[in-house]
Amino acid sequence: MRHTFSCIDGHTCGNPCRVVTGGAPELNGESLADFRQDFLQNHDWVRQGLMFEPRGHDVMSGVILYPPKRSDCDIGYLFIETSGCLPMCGHDTIGATTYAIEEGLVSPHVPGKLAIETPAGRVDAEYSVKEGHVEEVRIFNVASYLHVSDLAVEVEGIGKLTFDIAYGGNFYAIIEPQENWAGLDAQSPSELVGLSQKVRKAIQEVTEPVHLEDPRIKGVSHVMWCDSPRSEQADARNAVFYGDKAIDRSPCGTGSSARMAQLFARGTLKCGDHFVHESIIGTLYNCKVESVGKIGEILCIYPSIGGWSRITGHNTIYIDDRDPFAHGFQL
Numbered sequence: 001m002r003h004t005f006s007c008i009d010g011h012t013c014g015n016p017c018r019v020v021t022g023g024a025p026e027l028n029g030e031s032l033a034d035f036r037q038d039f040l041q042n043h044d045w046v047r048q049g050l051m052f053e054p055r056g057h058d059v060m061s062g063v064i065l066y067p068p069k070r071s072d073c074d075i076g077y078l079f080i081e082t083s084g085c086l087p088m089c090g091h092d093t094i095g096a097t098t099y100a101i102e103e104g105l106v107s108p109h110v111p112g113k114l115a116i117e118t119p120a121g122r123v124d125a126e127y128s129v130k131e132g133h134v135e136e137v138r139i140f141n142v143a144s145y146l147h148v149s150d151l152a153v154e155v156e157g158i159g160k161l162t163f164d165i166a167y168g169g170n171f172y173a174i175i176e177p178q179e180n181w182a183g184l185d186a187q188s189p190s191e192l193v194g195l196s197q198k199v200r201k202a203i204q205e206v207t208e209p210v211h212l213e214d215p216r217i218k219g220v221s222h223v224m225w226c227d228s229p230r231s232e233q234a235d236a237r238n239a240v241f242y243g244d245k246a247i248d249r250s251p252c253g254t255g256s257s258a259r260m261a262q263l264f265a266r267g268t269l270k271c272g273d274h275f276v277h278e279s280i281i282g283t284l285y286n287c288k289v290e291s292v293g294k295i296g297e298i299l300c301i302y303p304s305i306g307g308w309s310r311i312t313g314h315n316t317i318y319i320d321d322r323d324p325f326a327h328g329f330q331l
């Protein structure tokens, strides 16, 4: 049997975004968070086939569009990438919103605004259109907070590394330049991948953060390496490691949210402050601490992230059961 998936391919500030508009499985549950569980348990071959080689690659990432389960949302996004299904993904939300609007796949209740159900909760987007194309998207992300600060791990071949953990839709280990890590320019991107694999494993062995409200969201999946900016427009630069071998080419939406939550908790950022984050390839997100709240006793921020995305093509992808690599492979 041959399974056919209609996809729109593109990239957000350099990072790939494959949006699946047709062929996706029907899912069970009362929310996109339930859909994520059903998909992972019963349909994960779809993700593997669309994300892994030979149809995808190590950095591939995307979204499957679903009608929302929440009555206050216009559309639902299920995130797929090489490591699994993220609760939330910033660059994919900017991408899927751009493509869904440009291709007329959704009718927002309020023009210029899209209410999105994600597995991590409701995310809102505002977009501007010029000559039929979406110029920019600003996403209003889920509550983001510092989980813990000043943890340390001993990493073989590197020594002691200190880090904070913050949540911005995924849990991030946030590592700043220090005695045993000189910063982003001290190694090549492929060396950074190798370093990140070791560091994330060491961190996962010592701690497993669990989301304050949804215990299905847990564990440090991403490592954010921080540095000072190269661009005069930026406040900071980062490289986010995700999956097994990926460094985000965009400035990372959920990572920027986590970083702002950390800087807010430290007193470096205040409510209303802007924060421009630069990626490893020099693309920028214009972020802001929109408001402040509490989850239980924990102080959180509501960040927004502004960025752009462009369609690179339409892609009809086949997964043929006779293909020995129907479900892809990873080296």
Ligand code: PYC
Binding pocket: 015, 061, 088, 089, 090, 091, 092, 242, 248, 250, 251, 252, 253, 254, 255
């Ligand atoms: O933009 O949130 C993001 C993201 C997560 C992983 C790659 N990009």
